[in-house]
Amino acid sequence: MQAVKVFNNNAVSVVMPDGREAILVGNGLGFGRRPGDVIDKSRVSKVYYVQNELQTKFLKMLDNVTPQVMQAAERISLAAEEQGILLSSKSTISLVDHISFALERVEKGTFLPNLVLSETRMLYPKEYAVGQRALELVRQFCGVQLPEDEAGYIALHLVAGAADGALAYDTVKFVKAVKEIICDTYHCTFEEESLETTRLTVHLKFLAARILRHTPWQDAGLESMYTVLLQRDSRNEVCLQRINAYLRQEFDYELDHQEQVYLLIHLTKIVR
């Protein structure tokens, strides 16, 4: 580093290798130096950085973040990477924020139930596994056992921090296609914000999760419902045939009677 200004024998302003302005302080490091002279790094005892308003705001927020939390967050990012979840460097900040908040909650004895925990576990298994590993790492570095609900929040952090969602595409594609078949067959439209549409959408996502992971059901307990539901509306059979045709073509899968029962139950709430 070269001196920009020499204040006195012990203080010199420089431009750091990363381009940031700083003042270096240390015994004698400015002695006999002039602008442009190289500064002896070994003499530096403190580095002062120029800080803009934005940076100051940030650091103020991070006042209580401990190095342990930082370490845990870095290890979690690493664990995510090992699972093929590529995060930006910024995601570590989110993790730090999240962990220190979770620790605060444990400290205060408040509990934050995670209402989308089961869905997260089912729909993002890879991220959820990292979330569970995160609880271990936090226990190891910070000495605190966080509740399982936090594994879900951390998993969603990883989901939101991913560069793109290739894995989720198939699910979205699936849900969209099946909904189009339904609309087309029954000449209906979906009120996206209604409870019924949400339930159908949730159902279809879970169905997609099962199909994409090739875990069909074996149970036959709902067989008796099948005929009853099928006969309720003449369009039901057409709709199921079209959905099955789509699934065969795209996913090499066919709904069994069980699954058709579920789907028809959800449809009765939407189709009139």
Add this chain to the structure above:
Amino acid sequence: MQAVKVFNNNAVSVVMPDGREAILVGNGLGFGRRPGDVIDKSRVSKVYYVQNELQTKFLKMLDNVTPQVMQAAERISLAAEEQGILLSSKSTISLVDHISFALERVEKGTFLPNLVLSETRMLYPKEYAVGQRALELVRQFCGVQLPEDEAGYIALHLVAGAADGALAYDTVKFVKAVKEIICDTYHCTFEEESLETTRLTVHLKFLAARILRHTPWQDAGLESMYTVLLQRDSRNEVCLQRINAYLRQEFDYELDHQEQVYLLIHLTKIVR
């Protein structure tokens, strides 16, 4: 601020009002000053703060964060507050991180589908509303329209950043109680990680959402299923009576036949 060390006429080290060590630089601000003397603020042109390793790491990660994103995040925190969602100051960091990431995705043309979007909208309506307001604020400050999926992610950020989850407690209590009645009636246990249990849990949460918000169903399309399902297992009627008794007592609510059909359908997958 009082001078700690006077380097020369233009540079003085001080302790800032917030307790942080800094070097102030400005024309003549050190002239004739000694340690303990008050420094004339109006002469300060630059402030250099001492920075530890942790802070340096943080600021490095935030290299690309623009003031616009910061402003948007602050306004979103404010919008959350207006909705009674109290966040820690740290949550703004998470928001900044999240927004700048979302902007990056839009810029690169990658899309990150949110698989828990519909659940988030249903289960956390207040947070979701702020998420939608957030999209407006981002458009206003950063000039970019983020997709609806991001409203869901932001809502979950707000959920995870809340001091406690009082609103979610009732839902969790409800799900737990109903599951206990089921286990007790059928002498069964739940495999928490199985797809079937997850689906039942999701169902119960949605049921809770409806009950807690007093929005009963009106449709009677599944009436024909009711008798068939009830007769499949003699314990079904007992279980439904017990659940209804609990709901009457705790929530002044009673399941109609429709809702009982749904519940029984889910139960057939779990109870043998």
